Amino acid sequence: MEREHLKLVIVGHVDHGKSTLIGRLFYDTDSLPREKLEEVRQICEALGRELEFAFVMDHLEEERSQGITIDTAQTFFKTAKRDYVIIDAPGHREFTKNMITGASQAEAAILIVDVSEGVQEQTRRHAYILSMLGLKQVIVVLNKMDLVGYSEEVFEKVRGHTLDFLKRIGINPTYVIPISAREGDNVASRSERMPWYTGPTILEALDTFKKTERRDGGPLRFAVQDVYNIEGKRIIVGRVEAGTLRRGDEIVILPTGERTRVKSIEEFMREGVEEAPPGKSTGITLEDKLFVDRGQILCRLEEETPKMVSEVKGSIFWMSSEPLQVGESVIFKCSTQEAPCRVEAIERRIDSSTLEVIEESSSRLENREVGEVTLSFASPVIVEDFNVTPELGRFVIEKEGNISGGGIITRLEG
Amino acid sequence: MITVIAIDALEYTLVEEFNMRNLKQDYYGRTDISEFSEPRTMVLWSSFMTGENREAEILAKGDKEMWNTRIPHEETFFSHFKNPFVLDLPGYNYDLEQHRRERELLKEFFEEKDEERKREVRRKYNENAFAHHRRVKERFFEALEGDYDFVLGYFSVADVIGHLNFGNRSLMKMIYRDLDDIVSRVEGKKIVLSDHGMKAVGAFGDHSDYGFWSTNFRDLGRPRITDFKRIVLQEALGE
Numbered sequence A: 001m002e003r004e005h006l007k008l009v010i011v012g013h014v015d016h017g018k019s020t021l022i023g024r025l026f027y028d029t030d031s032l033p034r035e036k037l038e039e040v041r042q043i044c045e046a047l048g049r050e051l052e053f054a055f056v057m058d059h060l061e062e063e064r065s066q067g068i069t070i071d072t073a074q075t076f077f078k079t080a081k082r083d084y085v086i087i088d089a090p091g092h093r094e095f096t097k098n099m100i101t102g103a104s105q106a107e108a109a110i111l112i113v114d115v116s117e118g119v120q121e122q123t124r125r126h127a128y129i130l131s132m133l134g135l136k137q138v139i140v141v142l143n144k145m146d147l148v149g150y151s152e153e154v155f156e157k158v159r160g161h162t163l164d165f166l167k168r169i170g171i172n173p174t175y176v177i178p179i180s181a182r183e184g185d186n187v188a189s190r191s192e193r194m195p196w197y198t199g200p201t202i203l204e205a206l207d208t209f210k211k212t213e214r215r216d217g218g219p220l221r222f223a224v225q226d227v228y229n230i231e232g233k234r235i236i237v238g239r240v241e242a243g244t245l246r247r248g249d250e251i252v253i254l255p256t257g258e259r260t261r262v263k264s265i266e267e268f269m270r271e272g273v274e275e276a277p278p279g280k281s282t283g284i285t286l287e288d289k290l291f292v293d294r295g296q297i298l299c300r301l302e303e304e305t306p307k308m309v310s311e312v313k314g315s316i317f318w319m320s321s322e323p324l325q326v327g328e329s330v331i332f333k334c335s336t337q338e339a340p341c342r343v344e345a346i347e348r349r350i351d352s353s354t355l356e357v358i359e360e361s362s363s364r365l366e367n368r369e370v371g372e373v374t375l376s377f378a379s380p381v382i383v384e385d386f387n388v389t390p391e392l393g394r395f396v397i398e399k400e401g402n403i404s405g406g407g408i409i410t411r412l413e414g
Numbered sequence B: 001m002i003t004v005i006a007i008d009a010l011e012y013t014l015v016e017e018f019n020m021r022n023l024k025q026d027y028y029g030r031t032d033i034s035e036f037s038e039p040r041t042m043v044l045w046s047s048f049m050t051g052e053n054r055e056a057e058i059l060a061k062g063d064k065e066m067w068n069t070r071i072p073h074e075e076t077f078f079s080h081f082k083n084p085f086v087l088d089l090p091g092y093n094y095d096l097e098q099h100r101r102e103r104e105l106l107k108e109f110f111e112e113k114d115e116e117r118k119r120e121v122r123r124k125y126n127e128n129a130f131a132h133h134r135r136v137k138e139r140f141f142e143a144l145e146g147d148y149d150f151v152l153g154y155f156s157v158a159d160v161i162g163h164l165n166f167g168n169r170s171l172m173k174m175i176y177r178d179l180d181d182i183v184s185r186v187e188g189k190k191i192v193l194s195d196h197g198m199k200a201v202g203a204f205g206d207h208s209d210y211g212f213w214s215t216n217f218r219d220l221g222r223p224r225i226t227d228f229k230r231i232v233l234q235e236a237l238g239e
């Protein structure tokens, strides 16, 4: 049987120890390729320093970016219970563009805070994103306990401040764990240097979390990416955003509303495929020759289908030095849909670091601000409330050719 | 008290790309070395320490003899300090034997035709450079504890390793991380300075034609390497 895997995101202020923690998690669970570890160990030795996990992670990342193939298993770390997949952390390179798509796929989050520095600007921003995305399974780790002599007093103080802040944005972490990522305390094994701490280690804490991803239940949403004609067959390629697609399913195509059946599921070198689980990219053929195109969504006939709307309200996290302005036209991207939209209104501009409401109603949204925004479309889009179907409820905004913000849909109108 | 961390061949674009915060400090940029016909290590450091363009004089010595340059203490701005400590700087007091060995191995590497033996030479070359780097680091940190009114540490590792391994980004990044770490451990006013940068030539590295500077006290704009005499003396002694 396939092992269960849980998607995890690790966020926190720069230098608070994300890379080190990731390296430590891989190392302590024996999930690092040995020869790579050995290479890095030798270089560290040559440089006259101890092996550092940040170096190991750099090394793996560097090779990956150069296209030197890395076994996919290496992006997993394993516990006795399941595998964990680390989703590229937002803020790794100061707000990566895929923040919304990345973090919104996560089922659990670790927020890392350097105990000697406490909550900092990016701690706040990242926490805000977690809160916006409604992540409930959150572990706060107070890192670098070695720098404060493993002091319970310091831990309690910073823990208090951190929880106060998180409470303000509606995050109630399941665990707060004192760790030293570098020394390995309370990551995979219990620290003898903090006998006063009786809670779980990070791995134990993670293992108590539940998979939130619907395994196969929920209504089907198949987003069309492309249509190919191969050897006389018309193959529709797309991604199962939600639900499970089965051969023989009676489906309806949105927005045209036409109906047909799934004739076959086409996978490379595989015959007679019966179903495609959520998250799977695959090809299908249909019983009837209907008009199908990129951006369309296929749903199951007997299930509730998403609405087609010409106006949505959403929370947008803006990440560009070019502000978003009321009245302007930008590109809205959701799943495989791409549609021009007009910014109708910006309500409640919030500074994502101080959480201060800058303005109740505004004409613009500046870099690193969050706003409640109303967008309108000339022709309807197929979207859903983020809390109902996250895959069709998150979007990014492209302005002048650049992904400049991301957000979630909170209300559908029209 | 001011500390100069002199790093041979520290490349501006790599510092940016790897986002090395300590190397960048608060203000950073490229130096202008366009007055020199070529980015030569010995020419650049000699000009740095004297505050004068010494290219003609150094080149006149010829390719071999150039490396033995020893500029007298009185001609350098170090002489303005009461008790300066300068560590291993080319053209002043660097370890000639170390450098001779590096050039010898480099020559051997390029003359060797057998791939297997070539790798072995490279291994020796790298190990030789790293061993030197470890010694220099140790002495540098000792010096920071000492009673000096000026400390300059010269680090050749990025240049020496870069020449034969610039295509190995992962290795270069680890070296930059190490240099970044060194800078982070220096307290007080500091300047990071390179003579020139480095650009890829296949898997190897060649000098690029600008240097790198950074400070934790003010923006220097686009300085020339000869400006640093004035900058250091001004910051340290108010001269």
Ligand SMILES: Nc1nc2c(ncn2[C@@H]2O[C@H](COP(=O)(O)OP(=O)(O)OP(=O)(O)O)[C@@H](O)[C@H]2O)c(=O)[nH]1
Binding pocket: A012, A013, A014, A015, A016, A017, A018, A019, A020, A021, A052, A054, A091, A092, A143, A144, A145, A146, A147, A179, A180, A181, A182, A183
């Ligand atoms: N003393 C101590 N230092 C640590 C610990 N964890 C990380 N560090 C150090 O903190 C520094 C930053 O750690 P990284 O893991 O690179 O931090 P990061 O959050 O990934 O930083 P970016 O990737 O730049 O955002 C490094 O010098 C680490 O060695 C710890 O538990 N104790």
Ligand SMILES: [Zn+2]
Binding pocket: B008, B009, B040, B041, B042, B159, B195, B196
């Ligand atoms: Zn040089």
